[in-house]
Amino acid sequence: MIALSGVQKSFQDGPRPVPILRGVDLEVGPGELVAIVGSSGSGKSTLLHIAGGLDRDYRGEVAVAGRSLALLSPRELARLRNATLGFVFQSFNLLPGLSALENVMLPGMLGEATGQPPGAVRTRAAEALVRVGLAARAAAPPSRLSGGERQRVAIARALFSRPRVLLADEPTGNLDAVTGEEVIRLFAELAAEGMAVLVVTHEERVSRAAGRVLQLREGRLH
Amino acid sequence: MSARGLAWIARARLRADARGTLLDAAAACAGAAALVFFLALGLGVGAAARRMFPAEARLVEVIPSAVSLGGLLGGGQLDDAAVARLSALPRVEAAWPRLVLKVPVAAPEAPPGMAASWPPGMTLQIPVVGLSPGMVKGDVGPGQRFADPGPGGGPIPVLLSRRLLEVYDKTIAPAWNLPRLPPGVSLLGLEMPVRIGLSIVPGKQEGRVYEARVRLAGLSDRVPMYMMAVPLDTARRLHAEYGKEGGYTQVTLAARRPDDVPAVAAAVRRMGFNVDENERAAAERVGAVVAVTTGALVFLAVVMCFLAALAIARSLSASVRGRAREIAVLQALGATPSDVHRVVLLEGGMVGLSGGVAGTLLALGLSLLADRAALRLLPDFPFRPDTFFAFPPWLWALGLLVPVAGAVLGALAPAAAAARIEPARTLS
Numbered sequence: 001m002i003a004l005s006g007v008q009k010s011f012q013d014g015p016r017p018v019p020i021l022r023g024v025d026l027e028v029g030p031g032e033l034v035a036i037v038g039s040s041g042s043g044k045s046t047l048l049h050i051a052g053g054l055d056r057d058y059r060g061e062v063a064v065a066g067r068s069l070a071l072l073s074p075r076e077l078a079r080l081r082n083a084t085l086g087f088v089f090q091s092f093n094l095l096p097g098l099s100a101l102e103n104v105m106l107p108g109m110l111g112e113a114t115g116q117p118p119g120a121v122r123t124r125a126a127e128a129l130v131r132v133g134l135a136a137r138a139a140a141p142p143s144r145l146s147g148g149e150r151q152r153v154a155i156a157r158a159l160f161s162r163p164r165v166l167l168a169d170e171p172t173g174n175l176d177a178v179t180g181e182e183v184i185r186l187f188a189e190l191a192a193e194g195m196a197v198l199v200v201t202h203e204e205r206v207s208r209a210a211g212r213v214l215q216l217r218e219g220r221l222h
Numbered sequence: 223m224s225a226r227g228l229a230w231i232a233r234a235r236l237r238a239d240a241r242g243t244l245l246d247a248a249a250a251c252a253g254a255a256a257l258v259f260f261l262a263l264g265l266g267v268g269a270a271a272r273r274m275f276p277a278e279a280r281l282v283e284v285i286p287s288a289v290s291l292g293g294l295l296g297g298g299q300l301d302d303a304a305v306a307r308l309s310a311l312p313r314v315e316a317a318w319p320r321l322v323l324k325v326p327v328a329a330p331e332a333p334p335g336m337a338a339s340w341p342p343g344m345t346l347q348i349p350v351v352g353l354s355p356g357m358v359k360g361d362v363g364p365g366q367r368f369a370d371p372g373p374g375g376g377p378i379p380v381l382l383s384r385r386l387l388e389v390y391d392k393t394i395a396p397a398w399n400l401p402r403l404p405p406g407v408s409l410l411g412l413e414m415p416v417r418i419g420l421s422i423v424p425g426k427q428e429g430r431v432y433e434a435r436v437r438l439a440g441l442s443d444r445v446p447m448y449m450m451a452v453p454l455d456t457a458r459r460l461h462a463e464y465g466k467e468g469g470y471t472q473v474t475l476a477a478r479r480p481d482d483v484p485a486v487a488a489a490v491r492r493m494g495f496n497v498d499e500n501e502r503a504a505a506e507r508v509g510a511v512v513a514v515t516t517g518a519l520v521f522l523a524v525v526m527c528f529l530a531a532l533a534i535a536r537s538l539s540a541s542v543r544g545r546a547r548e549i550a551v552l553q554a555l556g557a558t559p560s561d562v563h564r565v566v567l568l569e570g571g572m573v574g575l576s577g578g579v580a581g582t583l584l585a586l587g588l589s590l591l592a593d594r595a596a597l598r599l600l601p602d603f604p605f606r607p608d609t610f611f612a613f614p615p616w617l618w619a620l621g622l623l624v625p626v627a628g629a630v631l632g633a634l635a636p637a638a639a640a641a642r643i644e645p646a647r648t649l650s
Contacts, residue, residue, distance in 0.1 A: 045650055054554055055646035074558050082556025089649065093551045097238015109227040110556040118226070157555070169649075 001165055001196035002028040002051055007060035008219075009046055020046055022219030023060070028198050030164070033191035035210035036200045042216045044200035045169050051198060052085055052167045053077045065164055082111045086158030090170035092150040094142040100153045101138040104128050107160045128156040132186065148179030155186060166190060168199040172206055184209045223561040231552070232568040239541060243573060246534045250577020250625040251584060253527035258585035258613075258621040260523050263592075264516025265612035271508045274385075274605040275501070279480035280315075283498040284308060284473040284490050298494065299469035308473055311489050313482040318357035319470040321457045323350035325428060326421035327450075333414040339400050347422050349449045352457025353381070357474060361442035363410040368439050370455035373463075377413055379439035381451040385605070387441065392604040412438045418460065428464055444474075472498065527628045530577070534570055535632035542566060542640045549640050550648035563641040570633025574626040582621035586613065 004026040010017040020043040028034045038044050049055040050062055053069050056077075062069045065084050072080060081087075094103045101122065108121030116124070129135050132152040142150055151171065158166060168187065172180035180203070188209050191197045199206055200216075207213040214221045223231075236243040286300050298304070300319065309317035328347045332340030355368045358381055362368045368379045387403060395402045403409070413435050419428035436450070445451040461467075477486045487497045542549070549562055557565075589611040596610060 046646070049646040049649070052554065054550075054649070055644075074560075078553070078556050078558040078561070081554060087554045089551075093547060093554075093649070095234070095238070095548050095551070098234050102234060106231075106552070107555045109230045110223050110552065110561070111227075118230070 001030050001032075001065060002026065002198060003061070003063040004047075004051060005061040007047070007050060007058055007062060009043070009050065009055075009058045019219055021050075021058070024216075024219070024221055026051075026214070026221055028165075028196045030196050031191055031194045032212065033187055033197040033199070033210045034212045034214065035207040036198070036214050036216055036221070037202055037207055038200075038216035040202065043219060044202075044216055047216065048167050048169050048198065048200050052087060053081055079111075082107055083161050084164050086161065086163040086166045088151070088154050088158050088166065088168040088171045090173040092142070092147075092154045092174070094150055094153055094157075096142055099139050099141055100134060100145065100149075101125050101129060103142065103153055104156045104160055106157060111161065125156070125160060128160050129153070131159060132156045146179075147174050148176065148182070151175055151179070151183060155183065159190075164195060166195055166197045168197070168201075170201055170203075171199060172201065172203055177205075180205060223557060223564070228561070228564055228568055232565050232572055235545075235565070235569055236572060242537055242541060246530075246537050246573045246629075247577040247580065249530035249533040250527075250574050250629055251581040253523065253530040253628065254578045254581025254621050254625040255584040255588070256523035256526045256581075257520065257624055258582050258617060259588055259611075260516065260519035261617055261620070262585065262589055262611040262613050264512060264519065265614065265617070266607065266610045268509065268512045268516070269612055270605060270607040270610065271512055273607070275504055275508050280477045280483065281502075282475040282477060282483055282486050282490060283501070284475060285471070285496045285498045286469065287494055287496050300471070300473055300495070301469040304493075304495075305470065305473055307493065308475060308490065308495075311475070311486060313478050313486055314475050315478050316356060316476040318354035318474045318476075319454065320354070320357075320472045320474065321352040321454060321461070322449075322471040323352060323452070323457050323460060324466040324468070325350075325419060325460045325464045326423075326426055327416050327418055328420040328422060329414055329416050330420070331415055333412055341398075345420070345422050348416065350457070351446060351449045351451050351471070352454040353444070353451045354454050358440070358442045358444055358451065361444070362440040363408075366410060366437075366439035368453055370453045370459060373459070377435040377437035378452055378456055380436045381440050381442045381445050382438065383445040383447045383449070384441040384443055385447050389447065389604045392602055392606070396602075409438050410440065419464070430464070524624075527624055530625065531628035531632035533632075534573055534629045535635060538566060538570060538633050538636035539639065542636045542643075546643050546648050549643045550645035553643070553645040554649065559641040559643075562643070563637045566637035566640045567630055567633050570629040570637070571626050574629025575622065577629070578622040578625035581625060582618060585621065589613075 004024050007021050007024040008019065009021040010019045012018070024047060036044055036047065046055065050058050051064065053064070053072070056069070064080060067080065069077065095106070104125035105121050108116055108124060126135065126138060129138055132155050134149060134152050134156065137145060137149055142153070145153065151174070166187070171187070172183055175183060184206055187197050187199065191211070199210065201207065284300065286298070305317050305319050308314065326347065327350050328345050330345045358368060361381060366379060368381065371378060391402045394400065416434055416436055417431050418434050419431040421427040442451070475486060475490070477483050490497055552562060553559070593609050593611065600606065
């Protein structure tokens with residue numbers, strides 16, 4: 001479902017390029033929960049952004065759901081992110097002006113291919129909130145949700161399009177132990193349902209739940 | 223992204239920053255209100271001025287030359303041959319001669335039923351002009367005829383100036399303590415006894431004076447304000463009866479289009495006649511004053527709109543910088559840079575539209591207040607309009623379009639900046 005081959009990425013530090021990924025190879029299949037661990041600044045988030053088509057400035061091959069990202073136009077890539085990929089971020093990244101339900105509706109309103117009427121988008125978003133146990137908080141703005149609730153809203157948003165791939169960047173980093181465990185359990189359930197889940201984390205409790213744990217060190221996966 | 227999705231996200235963003243949105247919309251509202259208010263005022267005052275000075279853009283008034291060489295170089299008298307030559311000029315649609323009556327006409331008594339308004343012993347000397355029926359055919363009232371009845375053929379149909387009634391109502395009646403004309407009352411068909419040949423000026427009375435009646439057949443802006451118009455044939459007949467000679471006083475030419483007037487006027491001058499531009503010049507001077515004043519005020523309003531656009535640009539730029547992360551998230555969820563660009567433009571457009579709607583309604587409200595104040599504070603002078611404002615449909619559209627266009631222009635740079643946001647770098 002996710003296939004990275006020989007991925008290299010450098011940052012410019014003045015005139016000097018600083019390599020951060022030095023030839024990463026990775027495959028994540030359907031139903032797999034893979035954790036990538038590594039120290040801060042090791043390039044975990046960069047790797048995730050490349051896999052999610054958010055960063056196109058790299059060398060090597062990246063394919064998601066059988067499609068080479070390098071060959072996609074910006075519009076096709078946006079459509080892929082909208083329909084095939086789900087993102088979960090450490091800092092939730094909910095839009096403050098929208099309610100929990102409206103945040104979950106965002107992918108539906110952004111997707112040109114779906115063409116669903118707003119009522120259908122709303123119903124589907126409500127179902128996604130039910131899935132993460134937040135139906136009762138649908139009308140609340142993010143500012144009135146706890147950290148765990150915000151992350152569950154973010155997960156519901158990622159699940160809205162029923163994606164085949166879920167990419168999570170430190171999803172439990174801002175959560176307490178109990179809430180973090182709930183999120184990890186949810187990821188495991190999603191993987192069990194056939195989704196490819198790639199999580200970058202530095203937390204051991206996440207890697208314990210993963211089927212495969214890879215360490216990113218000196219720009220390579222070990 | 224679909225248009226519906228764009229609008230949904232733009233609306234949500236504006237709702238999230240309600241205070242900033244309100245301030246931006248207020249700026250657009252002020253610009254739109256000023257623009258619509260001043261333009262409506264200019265149009266309204268211009269229309270009132272045109273009622274006061276009803277010069278028609280297509281008409282050229284031909285008068286005999288002050289210095290004539292007896293037709294040696296053309297020109298000379300305005301007789302039927304001259305009228306024929308004038309009407310044959312290129313770009314001339316019609317030529318209507320007019321003849322100021324040299325036979326005195328006076329009214330020694332009031333029209334029936336109006337004796338109370340007639341000062342005792344007053345004889346009213348009436349200047350009379352003969353007009354071609356074709357020139358005033360649109361002004362003759364229903365059921366009335368404007369044609370010479372012939373000798374002993376009944377009342378002579380006459381036309382009066384519309385402006386004369388306004389002046390009577392607003393100036394003469396209050397000054398002489400006479401009753402005003404009740405609004406809506408038609409004076410058409412009103413008859414008045416006159417004496418042909420009678421003059422109150424010593425030495426000007428004709429040897430033969432006889433009684434006749436005149437009947438009001440209509441009101442026209444083409445009748446000089448303090449004259450009574452009779453059919454041209456009536457004027458000719460009376461001149462023949464009293465042995466008066468001479469050509470027409472004036473010929474009115476109707477050009478095909480207002481643009482043709484300069485060429486027609488030049489051709490008339492080449493024929494040796496003069497062009498009377500007094501009335502037109504007065505109307506043009508008034509029109510120019512109104513246009514220049516309106517232009518200056520509209521310029522100020524446009525500056526206000528421009529400042530509003532700058533305020534919106536500044537506000538949206540700050541907003542885009544402040545929500546770079548949100549924009550990156552939108553891209554992560556499936557928005558293209560082009561979608562982001564359009565969302566920010568739409569936000570600007572929505573702010574401009576709401577400001578435009580509010581501003582146009584505000585201008586309408588202000589105009590109603592201004593009219594009410596004017597009615598209370600200004601004296602009832604002739605031609606005072608019921609409203610000093612005019613709101614044609616295009617002005618409503620302009621009141622909405624200008625702020626929308628200004629706001630969208632103001633949103634261009636912020637939208638481009640938003641589209642350049644790199645999601646990977648912003649989310650890291």
